[in-house]
Amino acid sequence: MQTLTERAEKRPTGSYTTKLLEGGTAKIGKKICEEANELIEAADEPGDAGREHFIYEAGDLLFHTLVLLAHKSVNLEEVAAELARREGTSGLTEKANREKKN
């Protein structure tokens, strides 16, 4: 995350992250969707090779999600704080609260 934040600030040429950041939410979002699909496909692959592929794709999805956080100037601590806020609350209660809000 620190590296990605630095890429967002300095935008060095020859950086894949810079290329993504220059494309903004549309480009990063498209990659996140692609990587999410690849992760889901890999989830049902059998055996050790399937497991390894699944981990590889999870890495890709997390990487691109972190790039979107850097693009939005959001740090991991803020996301961790949001998850901590939810801790101890049932996911079903959280869902009901969201539905009330919308």
Ligand SMILES: N=c1c2ncn([C@@H]3O[C@H](COP(=O)(O)OP(=O)(O)OP(=O)(O)O)[C@@H](O)[C@H]3O)c2ncn1[C@@H]1O[C@H](COP(=O)(O)O)[C@@H](O)[C@H]1O
């Ligand atoms: N952890 C990663 C990382 N994970 C995945 N990727 C890239 O994410 C892309 C995954 O997309 P695809 O599988 O579709 O491959 P692709 O066809 O090459 O992708 P596109 O050109 O179509 O976008 C690949 O290009 C991977 O290289 C990453 N690129 C960079 N990092 C790390 O990010 C840091 C900054 O990297 P740079 O900004 O490139 O210096 C460094 O520490 C890197 O190791």
